[in-house]
Amino acid sequence: MDGNTRLHDTPDWIANITIQELENNPYPFYERLRKEAPVAFIPALGLYIASTKEACRAIAKDGETWGGFISPAGGRTFGHPNVLNVNGPEHKELRCMVDPALQPRAVDGYVEDLVRPIARRYVEAIEDKGAADLVATFCEPVSVRALGDLLGLQSVSSDKLREWFHKLSVSFTNAAVDENGDWANPEGFTPGDEARAEIREVVDPLLDNWEKNPDDSALSHWLHDGMPEGKTRDRERIYPTLFVFLLGAMQEPGHAMASTIAGLWTNPEQFERVIDNPKQIRRAISExxxxxxxxxxAVARQAKKDTTVAGVNLPAGSVVMLSYGSANHDANDYDAPSKFDMDRKPVPHIAFGAGPHACAGTYFASEVCRIGLEELFETIPNLERDETKEIDFWGWGFRGPKELHAKWEV
Structure with missing residues (x-):
């Protein structure tokens, strides 16, 4: 089935959806998709969307039928090969490059000493002010600084790291295509191009040094681990995955922290309980x-052969975007899914994916989030929402509050 045929057969409510509508609020559209078209071709994206938990999990776990793939905008942003869009031995090699430092046992050995001083430093910088946008002053800075220091980028400021991931995000989510399948907004990739060029300029000298003087930083290990004696990994096999990390892995803990606070603010009783008992923080983060x-x-798969998912026949080569945010609101698994409720019946979510391409940094991200919130709630236990400011969530590929204005008595 070619693109014109798919467009002809697509209902107007799907054919007319825009990227801007998805960025502002994807939930109503995806709720209808889950009910009427769990796997559907979306013309604005030029690919299929899987919106139910069942469809997402079935595709993610079936490595025989589905291979790792990155959306066209993602490929344009990161380049090839990256850990998201390779399969087989090539995927195994890149995962062997990035996984060791992110395994739970390894993370447990360093995460407290790495993250807690960072979180403490940022909360101390705002505790006497009585008000702050927590996204800009705490959640994102803690997130980027923790990963930056793990990678070995201590010389790069937190502001610059935040700038890089925001620019890469603009590029990655510039997914709209026209009726011919061409980019609807080619200029939307300019911020990502600028960030990548700057990252190379900054990181190349660091790699030069690590080639001769390896240390315990993650990027040094990426250069040396698994390589023959006296050899280092080619940089063109490092940079695309580094760009993936500087977007996805940098934004994830920060947005999770901000969303946890925003969610708790919708349920004051649960918020007070978490403040009084920090052991409840993990439960709040999970919800x-x-x-x-x-x-x-932001995760896609490509069919290796003809297949059928949710009653939809998909020919070999079909690309399907797995919408984890939609799957985690599937009413078949969750009662009142739009409500934040840390007391709901525990049903595993798939925020970090599933199968061979599941997120490598699941445990690290969760621990950064936990430690950050522990420090924030302990230092400012009387934290409350500034009701004069709206909480606007944004994003379809990556989602979180744009700002999170809080106030407290000093």
Missing amino acids: SLRWTSPIWS
Whole structure:
């Protein structure tokens, strides 16, 4: 079935959806998709969308039929090969490059010493002010600084790291195509191009040093691990995955922290309980990841052979975007899914994906989020929402609050 045939057969409510509508609020559209078209071709994106938990999980776990793939906008942003869009031995090699430092046992060995001083430093910078936008002053800075220091980018300021991930995000989510399948907004990739060029300029000298003087930073290990004696990994096999990390892995803990706070503010009793008992923070984070998944709809798979999902026949080569944020609102698994409720019956979410391409940094991201919120709630236990400011969530590929204005008595 070619693109024109698919467009002809597509209902108007699907054919007319725009990227801007999805960025502002994807939930109503995806709720209808889950009910009427769990797997559907979306002309604005030029690919299929899987919106139910059942469809997303079936595709993610079936490595025989589905291979790792990155959306066209993602491929344009990151380049090839990256850990998201390769399969087989090539995927195994890149996962062996990035996984060791992110395994739970490894993370447990360093995460407290790495993250807690960072979180403490940022909360101390705002505690005497009585008010702050927590996204800009705490959640995102803690997130980017933690990953930046793990990678070995201590020389790069937190502001610059935030700038890089925002620019890469603009490029990655510039997914709209016209009726011919061409980019609707080619200029939308300019911020990502600028960020990538700057990242290379900054990181190349660091790689030069690590080639001769390896240390315990993650990027040093990426250069050396699994390589023959005296050899280092080619940089063109490092940079595309580094760009993936500097977007997805940098935004994820920060957005999860912000969404957890925003969710708790909708349920004051649960918020007070978490403040009084920090052991409840993990539970709140888990519900937040379901409620507003940071990686909302940014992972794709490509069919290796003809197949059928949710009653839809998909020929080999079909690309399907797995919408985890939609799957985590599937009413078949969750009662009142739009409500934040950390007391709901525990049903595993898929905010970090499933199968061989599941997120490598699941445990690290969760621990960064936990430690950050522990420090924030302990230092400012009387934190409350500034009701004079709206909480606007944004994003279809990656989603979280744009701002989170809080106030407290000093």
